[in-house]
Structure formats: structure tokens, C-alpha cells
Amino acid sequence: MEIIIGTKKWSSWSLRAWLPLKRSGAAFTETLIALREVGVTEAIAAVSPSGRVPALKDGDLFVWDSLAICEYLADKFPEAALWAADPQRRALGRAAAAEIHAGFASLRGECPMDLALRTKVDLSEATGEDIRRIVHLWNDLRGRFAADGPFLLGAWSIADAFYVPVATRFRSYGIRLSDYGDTGAAGAYCETLLETPDYLEWEKAALAEG
Numbered sequence: 737m738e739i740i741i742g743t744k745k746w747s748s749w750s751l752r753a754w755l756p757l758k759r760s761g762a763a764f765t766e767t768l769i770a771l772r773e774v775g776v777t778e779a780i781a782a783v784s785p786s787g788r789v790p791a792l793k794d795g796d797l798f799v800w801d802s803l804a805i806c807e808y809l810a811d812k813f814p815e816a817a818l819w820a821a822d823p824q825r826r827a828l829g830r831a832a833a834a835e836i837h838a839g840f841a842s843l844r845g846e847c848p849m850d851l852a853l854r855t856k857v858d859l860s861e862a863t864g865e866d867i868r869r870i871v872h873l874w875n876d877l878r879g880r881f882a883a884d885g886p887f888l889l890g891a892w893s894i895a896d897a898f899y900v901p902v903a904t905r906f907r908s909y910g911i912r913l914s915d916y917g918d919t920g921a922a923g924a925y926c927e928t929l930l931e932t933p934d935y936l937e938w939e940k941a942a943l944a945e946g
């Protein structure tokens with residue numbers, strides 16, 4: 737398989753798809769497209785008709801969009817358990833992943849992912865609302881499934897892959913979750929996301945890109 741991704745320190749959507757691919761244990765190659773450079777639109781269009789990365793090639797199959805790629809990987813590698821086996825738990829994970837895939841526009845726009853960045857900014861009210869919602873969501877799911885492991889649904893799942901870029905933003909922009917209603921569980925989960933070996937491998941490569 738081949739995954740087409742953007743600059744690792746900036747491409748949050750690429751990271752979301754790459755993590756489950758890594759977790760699947762499948763052999764894959766990476767094609768990296770340098771974002772924010774002259775000619776990037778043409779470079780992406782030459783390999784990805786949607787004009788966006790990530791995209792996944794598996795033989796003749798070409799899948800675009802991070803969430804569709806993740807769902808394909810979950811179907812193709814059932815033994816990797818990329819989603820929870822229980823339908824209700826899986827539904828909650830899919831709802832959480834869908835919420836970040838389609839929402840939190842203010843946080844995403846105001847605090848773009850940049851793994852090399854450490855700063856402190858004044859956030860808008862809309863971004864504050866996004867953060868409060870994420871804190872509530874993380875606390876809710878951690879409260880339900882903490883007995884089964886440290887991730888959103890207990891065991892690691894695609895839902896966690898979708899929130900890793902959010903965790904990096906909280907760190908990059910100096911956002912303290914206790915200012916947004918966290919009583920501890922969301923902050924601990926955020927740290928867990930940033931300590932997984934697969935994320936650390938991505939981060940190391942991202943920082944080495946310069």
C-alpha cells in the first residue's frame with residue numbers, strides 16, 4: 737500500500753490516516769508532498785484527484801479522505817481492531833471522529849497544527865466553545881470506558897487517531913484544559929495521546945523535516 741501525505745508537521749489530516757495505517761501492521765510506503773510551497777496544488781492534483789491529502793493506494797484502489805481511509809483499513813484489517821467490537825461503543829467512537837472531521841472549525845482555523853510550534857495566544861470565544869466541547873466529550877468517554885484502557889473507548893481506536901492533532905494544538909498553543917472545565921481526565925488523555933510510540937515516530941520524522 738502507498739499513503740500520500742502532506743508535510744508531517746502541518747498535515748493534521750495526513751496524521752489521522754497514517755496512525756491507523758501504522759497500527760494495522762501492514763507494509764506501506766509514503767509519498768510526501770511538501771505543503772505551503774509554490775506548485776503544491778499541481779503536485780497534489782497530479783496524484784490525488786480530490787486535490788487533497790491524505791490518499792491511500794491499495795493496488796488498483798484509490799481512497800481519498802482521512803475518514804474513508806480509516807474505515808477502509810478497519811474493514812481490511814479486522815485483526816488490528818481499529819474500531820471497538822461492540823456496536824454501541826463503536827458508534828460512540830464514530831460520532832466522536834465525525835465531530836472533529838466535520839466540526840471545530842474555529843479551533844482548527846485559529847490554531848493550525850504545527851508540531852514545531854510552542855506559543856501562547858488569546859483565543860476567540862468561538863474557539864473557547866470548541867475547546868469546552870472537546871473537554872466535555874473526552875471527559876464523558878473517558879468516564880465511561882476508563883476501566884478498559886487509557887483511550888477514548890478504552891482500547892486504542894480510530895477515534896484516538898482523530899484527536900491526536902487536537903492534542904498537539906493544545907500543547908503548541910499553551911491551552912490549559914482546566915481553564916475549559918477539565919477536572920483531570922481530559923488532560924491526562926491528552927498526554928496519553930502525545931506519548932504513544934506511533935505518534936512519537938511521526939513527530940520525530942516531522943521535526944527532522946525541518
Ligand SMILES: N[C@@H](CCC(=O)N[C@@H](CS)C(=O)NCC(=O)O)C(=O)O
Pocket residue numbers: 742746747748749750771772776777780787788789790800801802803
Ligand atoms: N476532508 C479531508 C481534508 C484533507 C485536507 O484538507 N488536506 C489538506 C492538508 S492537511 C490539503 O490537502 N490541502 C491542500 C493544500 O494545502 O493545497 C480529509 O479528511 O482527508
